[in-house]
Amino acid sequence: MAGTRQTTGLRAGPHVPPERAALGCREVTKTFGAITAVDGVSIGIEDGEWVSIVGPNGAGKTTLLNVLNGFYDPDSTDDPDTGRIFLGGEDVTDAKTHDRARAGLGRTFQGLELYEEEDVIENVMAIRAVREHPGLLSALTYLGPGRQLEAENMRRVEEIIDYLELWEHRHSTVASLPLGIQRRVDLARTLALEPDVVLLDEAMSGLTYDEKYDMFRFLADLNEQEGLTMVMIEHDLEVVTDVSERMIVLHQGSVIARGDPDAVVADPEVRRIYTGVDE
Amino acid sequence: MSDVVDVATGLEFFITGLGKGSVYALIAVGFALIYKVTGVLNFAQGWFAALFGLLPVVLSTSLVVSFEISPLVAVAITVFAGLLLGLVLEFGIFRFFIGEPVLSVIVVTLALVASIEGIVQYLVGPGYRAYPEAVLPDWTVPLALGVELQGPFALAIVFAVATVAALMAFFRYTVMGSILRAAASDQQAAMVLGVSIERTIVVAWAISLTITSIGGVLFAMSTSGWSFAPYTNIGILVFAAVVLGGIDSIPGAFIGAITIGVIEELGTGYLDPVVAPGFGTVLPMLFLLVIILVLPYGLFGTERIERL
Amino acid sequence: MPCGEYFTSYVSRMGLVRWRTERVAFLLALPIPFALPALLDTGTLSVITQIYIFIVAVLGLNVILGYAGEIVLAQGAFMAIGAYSSARVITTLGPGLLPAVFVGGLVTAVAAVLFGLPSWRVKGFYIAISTLALQFITEWFINAREFSGIHGGPQTTLPSEIGLVGGAVPISSIQDTYYLALVAAALFALVSLNISRTGIGRRFRAVKENDLSSAVLGIDVFRTKLLAYAVGGFMVGVAGGLFGFYIGTLNVGQFGVSLTLEHYLMLLLGGVGRVWGAIIGVSTVVFLQDELRTIIQEVAQGATALEPLFFGAVIIVYLALEPKGIIAGLGQLKEYLRSWPYAY
């Protein structure tokens, strides 16, 4: 990482101004009826950074991701400067979910949300088809450029599958695969988008040590070699402190601490709320 | 003077609509109940109503076999037959489709539609059959401006309101009601709490078809006789009613059905002569499409927050 | 899988006929449908023609229901729109059968997209019921003589001889219609297969399997659904136009809810989402209906009205035994034979 990081307190504002961040939001609030899931949150993720979001269950972590990628609309505010979401320096608050994905925002899911009846190749190809797909006529006739494009897509997808070491499962129906492999298919699917920023919603949840280790191998490689920006929700603090460069702690919808993971974890307030280890 | 007549006509349309709507409500509530508890979209609902509407005619006249049962008893038997058919359907058919894809179940109900059409055509054909005099109510309820509410419609309103109130209380306050809803929400999770899915489905079908049978008979009574075609219309109007109310809501189905009944009657009265015959029956459908675009979960359906 | 054969390119791996045995079987089977008119009586030929036409229609339904997963209950209305609009084109403009059927398909595609608009806000059963409402409206509209100026009257009779394009290549006998329907069925089967192996079909299936994650991963769900409505609607409309010519005289009653039910049964019985499922399903159902009619007439004269009852019963029993359709059943059989004599 570039050494531009300012050393600020754990209760300071966003690390990077949201409007200039790879992904950011300014004072975003999301309520469901009487419940305020996300309460005036501002974040700014730097390009190429690996950031973890932690917090107790119900803290609003997943809701925040959902607001960032447009699955939920944030509550509208009177102030035009608040409640805004930025992707790669552009205000995308009014952009549709699928347009944000195409603009480079990938995502994996806590509950996987795979195409369960399809095999691994189909799962990845479906999202690959978002990036590159032939015109209607070319597809219906399967002639000319359509055919070449499909073959090219298939080549790219096979590359992703090879990269994530999913060879032996290529033709297995996703529903029949163990969780560790399913989580990898989920990652493969979002890689097919060729994203700049990936939101990882508990991508290690329910995995064994070895499976987590593998997953990290892939993520670290993507982060370092491809410069992919990672925003990760994760409960395992060892994981968080070992790999991420910055950490954001959410509690009851608000950011209660952010900054260097080791410093954040050492914070007594965070320990009280999150880890439950009193010293 | 003409103003008074117009108001009276309007009121009459409205009252008839209310009565018709209550008949629809009985059938619609039966539909919503099945959907709520078992997740089955019973496309045969209107056809079941037709079958039940026909049964008193079959039983009390020598139409097919010479039963010659007293008409009132015949109506009672019909309602009981509703309960019985519910049991038969569960034990004979739907039991085998627990946990199967929704589409398969839909096709089963479509196949039931075909089967019922076959039976009805074999028994009586499409023609009109007069109802036995003895079961037709000869009284009416006088209302303002000389408008009267027909006996069958009055009965329908009473039955519909009572049924909806009873079902709402059942689902809200009884353990069995909670269990039925739990089974609808997550079958496996309910099973490991000892809920017998088979039994909940039996209960749902039995209640549903009992209510439907009352609706089917009352509709025939309101036209003093039975014929097939109107029931197929009802079959579709009922879907509109249920969607209007929000597909899984019992009071929603009731209010949706009343709304459909009134719109249909007013449309038929005022717009048929202007546009084309039958427009009144189409009007509720147009209304439905508008509602779906404006209020996707109907008037009373539970809005789900989509989660990821 | 056969050993000793390897794919040398992605294009060959993604081909439709991939294995040598498949290629041989395909070449051997190819002439059979073309030889049938010489071998069969006109009655049977007429039944098979109907099968071809319905295959086109059910393949269209398969695009909407099987690929995109939208439960659309307006199949009858789509067929009607296709039939009446191509009939209208034939009777007023007379450009020949093919252009008329093409226009019928286009009109139906437009109608289908309109029918699909509610999928902007709702899904699942709400779509099922709102499209059922549109079926109802369409039937009423065509039945109303007040609108004859638009649809040409609820009962329209088509000329029994029409040129394929303009006056050229006249089509009149059942044999001619047979070949026309055969070509149409083969063409749309190929189109369906192409949809299913290209990005379009993959996006359809993605939306069907999980619309929420699809949207988050960049698929425009609403547009994808409307595309399915358009493509499927076009196919159903073409089938409607052909069916209109096949029966000669249009009557709204033929395009009712029962036609929708019939096509659903065909597709579900065969196997949703599979081209071969649609083909097998249509053939099975049409032949089954035909056989049932004959048997009932032999056993009990006058009991023909009971045909739908038996028809319904057969379907329920079949689905109780094999709820995923014939294709899935065949797949299981194949799996069983493959591992035979070991259980697993």
Added chain:
Amino acid sequence: MRGAEGEPPVVALDNAEIVYDRHFLAVQGVSLEAHRGEIVALLGPNGAGKSTILKMISGIGQTERGEVTRGSVSFEGDDVTNAKTTPMVDRGVTHILEGRRVFEDLTVEENLRCGLYRGGRRLRSKKSDYELAFEYFPQLEDLLDVNAGYTSGGEQQMLVIARALIHRPNLLLLDEPSLGLAPKLVEDIFETMREINKNEDITMIVADQNAKETLEIADHGYVLEGGQIELSGPADELVDREEIKEFYLGAGGDESQYSEVRHYKIRKRYN
């Protein structure tokens, strides 16, 4: 606490083989026992067959076309191989399925109410209906009127355990109770499980990914891999076994290894 001498185990699998869909072999030759008052831990990677074993004990596996094809399952000394769910529930087996399966459309109170039926009869006890639940999960009392679908993951996990608790089981099967929960919550919930086990005399079988926490509360543990038992023994012994440490903490033992990943670059195979 421990079952009396000579008393048959609450649950025993004897050399059981479990097959799905007539062709998929999920579990092979597994024997395990849970005695009265014990907490038994089932550990192992995903797809090792932990859930499958629980599902075949409660009978719910049959709805997924699972079948015990060889060996036997016994409950309190009686053979219950391939028994259906309802009779097993009647005998006092309650299964908490993986993934916090609350009835989302029902309120928390209605969810709890569903636990009040067993064997077709309403359960009666001296305490009021939900008192037992509130004793261990006091948070639930404030949530009674909230739709269960709107509660947080932790609250949902508490709700399903509470619902099972007022169902008064003899044997409680828990599938991945810690999945996706924050560390503090995992600790709290496992502690509560131990309390319930002690105070209410409920035998438990816990299948969980979180080996450390699970073995901490368990009496006995089994480690499964590829559908077979690789390792078993008293929990306090298992905790110290090298294989367990290696499996759950990586080859280096206590210290986490993820930091290595940051400096580890895999060889690019393609591109």
